[in-house]
Amino acid sequence: MTGRALLAALLWTVAAQAGNPVERLQQRLDAGEVQLEYRAPRGYLDSLLEALGISPLTQTLVFSKTSAQFRLISPRSPRAIYFNDDVYVGWVRGGPILEISTADPQDGAAFYMLPQEPVSTPRIVRDQGQCLQCHESGRTARVPGHMTRSLFVDSSGQPELRLGGVDVDHTTPLAKRFGGWLVTDAVFEHQGNRLLTPGSTETEPFNFSDVSNPDDYLSSESSVLAHLLLAHETQTHNRIARAGIEARRAIEYRDNMRKLFGEASEETEASVQRRIENPAEELLEYLLFAEEAPLPPGLKADTPLAQEFSQRGPLYELDLERRLFRVPLSYLVLSEAFDALPAETHDYLRRRLKQILRGEDNSAEFAHLTAADREAIERALRSEKPSLLAPAAP
Numbered sequence: 001m002t003g004r005a006l007l008a009a010l011l012w013t014v015a016a017q018a019g020n021p022v023e024r025l026q027q028r029l030d031a032g033e034v035q036l037e038y039r040a041p042r043g044y045l046d047s048l049l050e051a052l053g054i055s056p057l058t059q060t061l062v063f064s065k066t067s068a069q070f071r072l073i074s075p076r077s078p079r080a081i082y083f084n085d086d087v088y089v090g091w092v093r094g095g096p097i098l099e100i101s102t103a104d105p106q107d108g109a110a111f112y113m114l115p116q117e118p119v120s121t122p123r124i125v126r127d128q129g130q131c132l133q134c135h136e137s138g139r140t141a142r143v144p145g146h147m148t149r150s151l152f153v154d155s156s157g158q159p160e161l162r163l164g165g166v167d168v169d170h171t172t173p174l175a176k177r178f179g180g181w182l183v184t185d186a187v188f189e190h191q192g193n194r195l196l197t198p199g200s201t202e203t204e205p206f207n208f209s210d211v212s213n214p215d216d217y218l219s220s221e222s223s224v225l226a227h228l229l230l231a232h233e234t235q236t237h238n239r240i241a242r243a244g245i246e247a248r249r250a251i252e253y254r255d256n257m258r259k260l261f262g263e264a265s266e267e268t269e270a271s272v273q274r275r276i277e278n279p280a281e282e283l284l285e286y287l288l289f290a291e292e293a294p295l296p297p298g299l300k301a302d303t304p305l306a307q308e309f310s311q312r313g314p315l316y317e318l319d320l321e322r323r324l325f326r327v328p329l330s331y332l333v334l335s336e337a338f339d340a341l342p343a344e345t346h347d348y349l350r351r352r353l354k355q356i357l358r359g360e361d362n363s364a365e366f367a368h369l370t371a372a373d374r375e376a377i378e379r380a381l382r383s384e385k386p387s388l389l390a391p392a393a394p
Contacts (some may be wrong), residue, residue: 064180105340
């Protein structure tokens with residue numbers, strides 16, 4: 001092996017151990033294994049999505065000024081968001097940066113930017129905390145997280161916060177979603193595609209055909225399905241992050257007590273268990289789509305995005321009639337962030353999932369799961385995530 005090949009192998013080994021997909025991509029860029037191509041008018045967007053394995057079909061368009069590049073965002077120039085199971089990318093036409101965030105396995109949401117300047121080796125720069133001024137609050141479960149909000153927006157894209165808003169998750173009725181966003185294929189009542197009229201709480205319609213230079217975008221679509229998937233992912237990632245961060249803090253506290261006193265008191269042990277189990281239970285309810293809002297009729301399962309998504313495996317197969325997915329268990333149990341949860345959190349989730357799948361837990365949170373649903377979940381897990389069916393540690 002040549003010295004150059006050895007160096008590349010070493011760099012790949014380090015990259016494989018890096019903390020998240022964005023950091024691994026930067027290490028591959030540094031090693032010369034991947035190159036990003038700058039092409040007007042989107043700069044690095046096209047090649048960045050390809051390098052991260054993000055489908056352009058996931059495009060959602062948001063025209064509310066709710067980004068660091070708010071001055072460049074408006075109804076006529078919406079921000080485009082693309083995503084996969086781990087990473088989100090935001091593009092603003094004419095913006096100096098690409099916005100990138102990922103569900104870091106240890107830290108919750110981690111934010112980055114890629115300067116839109118043509119250079120030989122682009123550098124993805126990690127945010128030093130500025131993004132967390134908005135992205136670490138009660139809206140993100142008090143951990144670094146992501147937000148999908150529905151807001152009333154004026155003709156410039158400025159949110160009118162005095163009129164309120166909705167923090168969207170899968171329990172939010174669809175009639176209250178999408179305020180400040182473009183939705184290109186909805187045939188039901190919702191808050192998207194609307195602008196406040198000056199001096200009034202009345203709204204007027206706004207559509208993709210009203211966007212300036214629409215060919216600048218990768219797609220003319222901002223589909224209902226992409227919006228539904230985006231809301232599900234952001235809120236699941238937040239709950240995974242909270243379950244992990246709270247458990248690690250509790251375990252560290254218990255370990256410190258044991259070092260100081262030889263053993264932790266019963267009260268300390270009980271407190272640590274609660275701090276591990278409470279956010280894990282909230283995560284489990286969300287993973288199993290507790291209180292999922294009913295879907296309206298007319299959602300199409302034969303679109304390119306729907307077909308591409310459903311082909312990925314049993315947990316990705318869409319329903320779009322009764323609910324979002326055929327199997328009511330989030331595909332994010334397959335994610336890197338989920339796998340990185342502490343062992344004690346995994347033990348709790350396995351124990352509780354076993355109770356639910358066996359029908360031993362008939363609480364209201366899981367009453368939506370029929371016997372057929374529980375069987376479908378178990379089959380999917382045996383195929384894609386058998387570790388979740390393994391016996392929990394005693």
